[in-house]
Amino acid sequence: MIHMQHVRFHYEKKPLFTHLDLEIPSGTIYGLLGVNGAGKTTLLKLISGQLFPQDGTISVLGCTPKERDPKMLQDLFHLPEEFYLPNITAQQYLKTYAPFYPKFDESAFLEYCREFEVSLTQSLHTLSFGQKKKFLLSFGLASNTALLILDEPTNGLDIPSKSQFRRTVASAMTDERTFIISTHQVRDMGTLIDPVIIIDAGEVVCNSTLDAVAQQFTMVLERTVPSSEDVVYSEQVPGGYMAMYRRKETDEETSIDLEVLFNAIIAQPGLLKNRSESITGGLA
Amino acid sequence: MIFLNIIKRELLEKKRLLLIYATAVTLILLIQELFDAFIAWQTQFILPAAENYSGTFSLFLFVGGLILTSTIFAQDLFNKSAQHNYLMLPASQLEKFLAKGLITAVGYPVVLALLFGISSVCIELITRMFFGSPIILFNPFSLATLQQIGHYLAIQSVFLLGATYFRKAHFVKTVLAIGLLGIIVGLYTAALMRIAFAPYMEQLRSMQIIVDSSAIQDHQTLFGVLEWVGSIFYWLIIPLFCWFTAYQRVKEVEATDAV
Numbered sequence: 273m274i275h276m277q278h279v280r281f282h283y284e285k286k287p288l289f290t291h292l293d294l295e296i297p298s299g300t301i302y303g304l305l306g307v308n309g310a311g312k313t314t315l316l317k318l319i320s321g322q323l324f325p326q327d328g329t330i331s332v333l334g335c336t337p338k339e340r341d342p343k344m345l346q347d348l349f350h351l352p353e354e355f356y357l358p359n360i361t362a363q364q365y366l367k368t369y370a371p372f373y374p375k376f377d378e379s380a381f382l383e384y385c386r387e388f389e390v391s392l393t394q395s396l397h398t399l400s401f402g403q404k405k406k407f408l409l410s411f412g413l414a415s416n417t418a419l420l421i422l423d424e425p426t427n428g429l430d431i432p433s434k435s436q437f438r439r440t441v442a443s444a445m446t447d448e449r450t451f452i453i454s455t456h457q458v459r460d461m462g463t464l465i466d467p468v469i470i471i472d473a474g475e476v477v478c479n480s481t482l483d484a485v486a487q488q489f490t491m492v493l494e495r496t497v498p499s500s501e502d503v504v505y506s507e508q509v510p511g512g513y514m515a516m517y518r519r520k521e522t523d524e525e526t527s528i529d530l531e532v533l534f535n536a537i538i539a540q541p542g543l544l545k546n547r548s549e550s551i552t553g554g555l556a
Numbered sequence: 557m558i559f560l561n562i563i564k565r566e567l568l569e570k571k572r573l574l575l576i577y578a579t580a581v582t583l584i585l586l587i588q589e590l591f592d593a594f595i596a597w598q599t600q601f602i603l604p605a606a607e608n609y610s611g612t613f614s615l616f617l618f619v620g621g622l623i624l625t626s627t628i629f630a631q632d633l634f635n636k637s638a639q640h641n642y643l644m645l646p647a648s649q650l651e652k653f654l655a656k657g658l659i660t661a662v663g664y665p666v667v668l669a670l671l672f673g674i675s676s677v678c679i680e681l682i683t684r685m686f687f688g689s690p691i692i693l694f695n696p697f698s699l700a701t702l703q704q705i706g707h708y709l710a711i712q713s714v715f716l717l718g719a720t721y722f723r724k725a726h727f728v729k730t731v732l733a734i735g736l737l738g739i740i741v742g743l744y745t746a747a748l749m750r751i752a753f754a755p756y757m758e759q760l761r762s763m764q765i766i767v768d769s770s771a772i773q774d775h776q777t778l779f780g781v782l783e784w785v786g787s788i789f790y791w792l793i794i795p796l797f798c799w800f801t802a803y804q805r806v807k808e809v810e811a812t813d814a815v
Contacts, residue, residue, distance in 0.1 A: 283812065317811050320644060321643070322639075322640065322643050322644070322810060322811040323810050323811050323812065324810055340643065340649055341648075342558070342646050342647050342648050345644060345645065345646035345647070346646040348644070349644075350640070350644055352637075352640050354636065354637050355637055355640065355641075356635070356637035356638040356640065356641055358568070358569040358641075359569070359572065360568055360569065364568060368561070368564060368565050368568055369565070371557070371558075371561050372558070372561060372645060372646040372647065373646060
């Protein structure tokens with residue numbers, strides 16, 4: 273689905289990626305995590321062809337994103353964090369934009385809009401930010417593109433909409449599709465995303481499924497400060513300390529708290545780097 | 557089919573602006589013609605209405621058309637949030653570029669000429685009814701109109717390039733760039749003329765300016781060639797260069813170009 277090899281990219285004065293390699297297969301909902309400025313949005317724009325790498329190769333759906341080939345664009349929907357909607361009604365938007373996506377499913381779109389409670393008769397400019405986002409989410413999901421990129425999709429959504437978002441995205445997923453969801457809201461996405469890509473300062477420091485992580489580490493809530501040598505990371509949480517241990521063969525697998533995993537990896541970027549299957553990245 | 561959808565998208569998103577513009581053009585024409593008819597009725601002096609239409613048509617064709625051309629890419633290439641929609645629209649870059657190019661180069665003058673033609677019918681009937689003025693309509697297919705559109709096509713290409721090249725103040729920057737280029741070309745031409753007509757320069761230097769018709773006749777062929785070369789540049793090479801360069805620029809636009 274996506275192959276990135278030795279990608280180098282930098283903004284005028286800010287180096288970001290120096291030799292980024294990344295493989296993303298189809299049929300999964302990838303979570304893309306990272307602190308502010310880590311390069312998440314840049315990575316998504318490189319994938320969708322809105323930014324060109326200075327070096328290296330990127331292949332998305334068999335095309336080179338830089339060329340912005342219509343074949344690729346027909347099968348890729350990218351919902352950015354900040355978006356623009358023209359001053360037309362939802363119906364007009366549907367009639368104008370849907371023909372560009374050959375696999376667009378209008379009945380699914382109407383169903384998603386109904387689930388998200390988005391009005392189709394209003395002018396798009398009169399909708400609130402959250403409503404606009406839900407409208408575009410519905411459109412993106414209904415486009416049935418092989419690759420769906422969502423940059424901070426739950427920002428601006430109310431609590432019921434976030435739950436609805438998880439349900440709707442999960443229901444729209446098929447083996448032929450890949451979703452990449454960039455987010456800071458790991459609590460919102462914990463049940464949805466797997467595998468997880470974590471980037472830090474332009475480097476991919478984790479590209480792994482949560483199952484793979486659970487085979488290597490366990491997470492236990494301790495009452496007191498954990499002092500064992502096996503603790504790789506711990507942080508204070510309500511009710512004690514969440515400790516992350518290297519898992520021994522005799523230990524049972526535990527569920528992985530995505531937020532703790534993220535904090536652990538950011539604190540120790542090399543923690544999973546050498547263990548995951550397809551990670552490598554370069555820090556400028 | 558995709559190309560028509562792109563055109564439809566362009567027009568739909570600019571529908572309100574274009575309707576306001578068309579209304580403003582019609583109202584300006586109406587006021588102008590009513591005023592002229594009133595003056596004619598008062599003074600018994602009949603103004604040539606067709607000339608009025610032609611002058612106003614030129615104004616709207618060049619000023620309106622070149623401003624429209626200058627701003628046609630402003631949102632889609634250089635606005636941070638709107639750029640995403642344009643770049644991600646599933647169509648080839650050529651189709652997306654041609655849609656905008658043709659709307660401003662062909663669509664605008666054709667629609668403006670038709671708007672003037674239709675408006676003139678209504679306005680002339682009104683002025684006839686109130687002031688008894690003779691009916692003189694605007695002819696969208698007259699030679700003068702077609703010549704104006706031809707010149708517009710040649711000049712518009714430069715503004716199309718400016719629209720894709722400059723990130724802000726596209727129209728003003730294009731006008732300034734043309735001015736600067738004009739000065740450079742003028743100085744270069746002057747230097748060439750100084751070399752080519754060196755024997756006559758002595759007279760110029762001593763302020764004895766003599767228009768020697770025999771000298772002009774001697775160089776009639778040269779002037780003819782220069783005029784021909786100039787025409788080729790004006791009608792063909794410059795427009796083609798501008799369209800090609802503008803397209804290359806659109807292909808190379810990235811998210812970092814948005815401001």
